[in-house]
Amino acid sequence: MPKLNVLLLENIHPVAEEALIEAGHSVKRVNGALKEDELIAKLDGVHLLGIRSKTNVTAKVLAASSARDLLAVGCFCIGTNQVALADAMRRGIAVFNAPFSNTRSVAEMVIAEIIMLARQLGDRSREVHQGAWKKVAAGTHEVRGKTLGVVGYGHIGSQVGVLAEFFGMRVVYFDIAAKLPLSNNQALKSLDAVLSQSDFVTLHVPETPQTKGMIGRAQLDVMKKGACLINASRGTVVDLAALADDLKRGHLGGAAVDVYPEEPEGNLDSGFTTPLQGLPNVVLTPHIGGSTSEAQEAIGREVAHSFIKFAQGGSTTGAVNFPHVELGTTPDTYRLIHVHQNVPGVLRDVNRVIGDAQANIHAQVLSTNAEIGYLVIDLDAAVTGQVVSSLKGLLTTIKARALS
DSSP, X not given: OOOOEEEEOXXXXXXXXXHHHHTTOEEEEOSXXXXXXXXXXXXXXXXXXXXXXXXXXXXXXXXXXXXXXXXXXXXXXXXXXXXXXXXXXXXXXEEEOOXXXXXXXXXXXXXXHHHHHHHTHHHHHHHHXXXXXXXXXXXXXXXXXXXXXXXXXXXXXXXXXXXXXXXXXXXXXXXXXXXXXOTTOEEOSOHHXXXXXXXEEEEOOOOOTTTTTOBOHHHHXXXXXXXXXXXXXXXXXXXXXXXXXXHHTTSSOEEEEOOOSSOOSXXXXXXXXXXXXXXXXXXXXXXXXXXXXXXXXXXXXXXXXXXXXXXXXXXXXXXXXXXXXXXXXXXXXXXXXXXXXXXXXXXXXXXXXXXXXXXXXXXXXXXEOSSEEEEXXXXXSSOHHHHHHHHTTSTTEEEEEEOO
């Protein structure tokens, strides 16, 4: 297996570096996020790039000559909107993420925020810190018997629903795709149905053109008077100015927000602003839903494992922008990888190149999408270097490399 150069940014958990070094790769770390030009300057000779949510891998970055060796990007988080996915695919660069590892951390925070909002704990804590003593029961409630509406019933949303039931809550949800309900969670037919029935609404949707501004003035007006909104998904999903107005006029009873349309690239002692600051019963946190030691370690292991499987065997299982291929290893064979344009005749040309090299194909797996094909081939002769060199001469080839 060839030794690959790995660049890890944004304080990715050390467990990722340890796993990659143990697998035989060379790792460099940068503690913070990098801006576009800074990232371009760092990419020369890099094969695998690890980022979190603050570094943007743009089309300009991917097109830079310094990115010519880049094979894969690992997003050590759930979201991948910080990567130009289509451009990466067309350049033969697979993108991996960690869709499962911080699920529990986010779900637990949402449950905590539901209780905080129900009891107005944020306000009471702040008052005591300031020397005030305001022991009141008016406007505070138990969560038992209340309805929680979950918008987006994926890995996190479904787990929030299960945990909420342990507190005696009724759980309803809406998702654009049909999802099997867990426990006694109930699917509703529309977003408005969830908003109108729920005492608490929690959002767990990705950032897409369809979800941008999904919760605006019209949707807030549909919510029950005194209900609370929680957003730990993406900052563009909620119109924060509309939410602030709704809270000021007393229609909603509170909100908890962890994500914002524009977030600082690094930690700030002061200077961050949002329309929600200073409003009563509003919990504001700095995008920490998945920021627990357990989650960051699990994410480090998950994405590093994807990198290692990709480097060792060409596995693209779990890639968000690539056809999925995973071929088991066989002793005494020699593996090569071919990423190509998805046009007729490519497999014929590849097989001709292999035949010209006097090699037999032991195994061959091809998967395609509308634009590219991803081919993993095991040969019975040690001619992968020769074959890769010839494959790079094909007009349809995007990337070709030998693994053994």
